[in-house]
Amino acid sequence: MKNLNKSIQGVCFGEVLWDNLPTGKKLGGAPLNVAYHLNKLGVVAQMLxxxxxxxxxxxxxxxxxxxxxxxxxFQYDDSLPTSTVEVTIDADRNVQYDIVYPVAWDRITAEPAVLEAVSKADFLVYGSLACRDDVSFQSLLTLLKEASFRVMDVNLRAPFFGPHRVHELLRYADLVKMNAEELHIIAEWSGAPSTYTDQQRVDLLLDCFSIQEAIVTYGAAGAVYHHKKANISYHFPALKVQVEDTIGSGDSFLAAFLTKRFQMAEGVALEEVLEFAATLSGFVTQSSGACPAYNAADINRFHWLNPIFRDSERKMKQ
Structure with a gap:
């Protein structure tokens, strides 16, 4: 892990919340997790x-x-409460989530200071869950028109998603990150037959929505980075680690990817970008919670103890 360039700036838009678990409450929200890791990595990332x-x-x-x-x-609402998610676990260990609606982040506004910050930032990170209400959705559309690079982190949570709004958000994206299940759902909405491979599904979405870059995560099987213009599909393996929990591992992958991606002008190679993202994601997976404490020395040591590549595991299609 090299010294990181602190001049990179980003804005993360969306939900912050408390997960009310049987064992107590825990801080949550995908964009919040991304903001945490960006700031840990030296990026000045505001949370809206x-x-x-x-x-x-x-x-x-x-x-x-x-x-x-x-x-x-952070904006403050006098009438709506701070977001909570009621988590219940039955006797068979099946987990159910009730994402309470409406809450304060359903009413995010695009204030002048926010518009200025987004216009000056290197990137804007946004998701689909925070757009379940029209107020936050319209505010995000305003911000997207000001952003220089737009990163959509798909987060489909029933019953708060549907094709119309997700498709609208995809039309603005320069880079989209999603898991395999989300890829299949969105590709089906976009007309992909069930016989399509994941590569064909990604190609369809990149073409339909004029997106240049996509990351599809596959859990323990790693992730695939796609770049339309360069005609690259690069499979990167996940680290083989002792899993503590998988909470926030995808969020840390995205934060690390963005940090290194915006250093590529300084000579950082794509392979290094993806290796760093996989390393941080692996560290978070073997840690407890989405936002574990760490510093550069911790990640360097973890990388040394957990090498990514074994027996030519990397696969690039070009």
Whole structure:
């Protein structure tokens, strides 16, 4: 892990919340996790969200500040509560989530200071869940028109998604990240027959929505990076680690990828970008929670102890 360029700037848009687990509450939200890791890696990443003026909101704000997540763009709602997700686990260990609606982040607004920050940032990260309400959705559309590079982190959570809104968000994306299940759902919406391979599904979406880059994650099987203009599909393996939990592993992959991707002008190769992303994702997978504490030395040591490549595992199609 090299010294990282602190001049890179990003904005993450969307949900912050408390997961109310049987064992207690835990901070959550995919864009929040991405913002945490970006800031840990030296990127100045603002978090644009909205919380209620309630006990949950003040506690969430305090925890974010302790984690080093900038809170200057946190908005405050006088009528809607801070977001919570009620998590229940039955006797068979099946997990069910009730993402309470409406909550404060359903009413995010595009204020002038936010518009200016997005226009100056290197990238804007956004997801699909935060657009379940029209207020936040319209605010995001306004911001997307100002952004220089737009990163869509697909996050399909029933019942808060459908083809119309997801397709609209994809039309703005320069880079999209999704898991294999999400790829299949969106490709089916876009007319892909069930006989298509994942490569054909990705090609269809890149063509339909004029997207240049895509990352599809496959859990323990790794991830595939696709670049339309360069005609590259690059399979990168996941690290073989002892899994503590998989919470936030994809979010850390995206944050590490973006950090290195925006250093490529300084001579960072694509292979190094993906290796770094897989390394941080592996570290988070063998840690507890989405936002474990770490520094450069921790990641360097983890990388040394857990080499990515064994017996020519990398596969690039060009």
């Amino acid at each position: 969200t909205r919380i209620g003026r309630d006990e949950n909101g003040y506690e969430l704000l305090t925890v974010c500040e302790q984690l080093g997540i900038p809170t200057a763009f």
